[in-house]
Amino acid sequence: MKATLVLAGGLTAALLALGAAGLAVGDDDDDDDHHEHHKRGWVEPGEDVQPVANAAYAEECGACHMAYQPGLLPMDAWRQIMAPEALGDHYGDDASLSTDLRAEIAGYLAANAAERSGKSRARAFSVGDAGTEALPRITATRYFRNEHHEIPTRMVAGNPDVGSLSNCNACHQGADEGVYNEHRVNIPGVGRWDD
Amino acid sequence: MTNTNPHRSVSLLCAGLLAAAAAVPAAAAGDAAAGAAAWAAQHSQAGGGEARSCASCHGEDLTGPGRHATTGKPIKPLAPSVNPARLTDEAKVEKWLRRNCNWTLGRACTAAEKADFLAYIASQ
Known part of the structure; x- marks a missing residue:
């Protein structure tokens, strides 16, 4: 009898402990579900270009602007941008780097440039030139111009929350x-944009 | 202002870097008041563009976020009192002083100027 009571007591404690653990796990699940829905919704468009996968590039270039994925420009364009003298006057800014960092980042960008990509949208960026300016x-x-030419200036340059077509993530x-993907486009103050 | 004494220049630079590495109040080698004045100084641009100062991107209040003058990207506060990671990475401090002096003043800063900026930032 005594042994049964002890056993029962032990079982109750174990059940209580399990219950508490179950509650905690349940909370986590709710958080996860909420997070997933919030993040993904129903439409889950795939990547159009390979996400940035180089820490030095993300840190050094992402300090001043979005770290544009390497698949958004052809190899030769990245080579021009990453030349030491070009980094000294990087679209009007001094973006000079140490020799080692410059070599690492230039190598990463070239190896993952548009024409090296397995993704068709990235490869489209390698067709034709990338402008006639110095850089x-x-x-x-x-490809970029074809995709954006219908968007009125007031929604971009005239929109304080966007400012420029260079702010992709705006x-x-x-x-x-x-x-x-156009399903994930939301122009600040305007809303969804459908071609 | 040209610093003609190489020994003073080197010792000030070292003091500035040590202050940066050790973080906050030790940036005593520089003059925080001079750094504050230099921070707000407007530098007219050769090409006729808008005058620039440190505040063009970082703002007047170092405890608040800044905004990159060209790209609009937010910049985390520079004040170590609200952003303790500031002035802890010597290479990072040197890199940004080099780049930003070039952008703002159109030249490299002297060691004394850098020490003053560091003293000012450390005091915020």
């Missing part, structure tokens, strides 16, 4: 993850 621009590529909600 190439993603916004000057033929409108493309998945830009940081390499998702540029």
Whole structure:
């Protein structure tokens, strides 16, 4: 009898402990579900370009602007941008790097440039030139211009929350993850944009 | 202002870097008041563009976030009192002083100027 009571007591304690653990796990699940829905919704468009996978590039270049995925420009354009003298006058800014960092980042960008990508949207960025200015621009590529020419200036340059077509992530909600599908476009103050 | 004494220049630079590495109040080698004045000084641009100062990107209040003048990207506060990671990475401090002096003043800063900026930032 005594042994049964002890056993029962032990079982109760174990059940209580399990219950508490179950509650905690349940809370976690709720959080996860909420997070997933919030993040993904029903439409889950895939990556259009490979997300950035180099810490030095993300840190050094992402300090001043979105770290544009390497698949958004052809190899030769990255080579021009990453030349030491070009980094000293990087679209009007001094973006000079140490020799080692410059070599690492230039190598990463070249190895993952548009024409090296397995993704068709990234490869489209390698067609034609990337502008006639001193330095190439993603916004000057033929594919980029074709995709954005219908968007009125007031929604971009005239929109304080956007400012420039260079701020991909102002409108493309998945830009940081390499998702540029139109389903994830939300122009600040305007809303969804459908072609 | 040109610093003609190489020994003073080197010792000030070292003091500045030590202050940066050790973080906050030790940036005593520089003059925080001079750094504050230099921070707000407007530098007219050769090409006729808008005058620039440190505040163009970082703002007047170092405890608040800044905003990159060209790209609009938010910049975390520089004040160690609200952002303790500031002034702890010597290479990072040197890199940004080099780049930002070039952008703002159109030249490299002297060691004394850098020490003053560091003293000012450390005091915030």
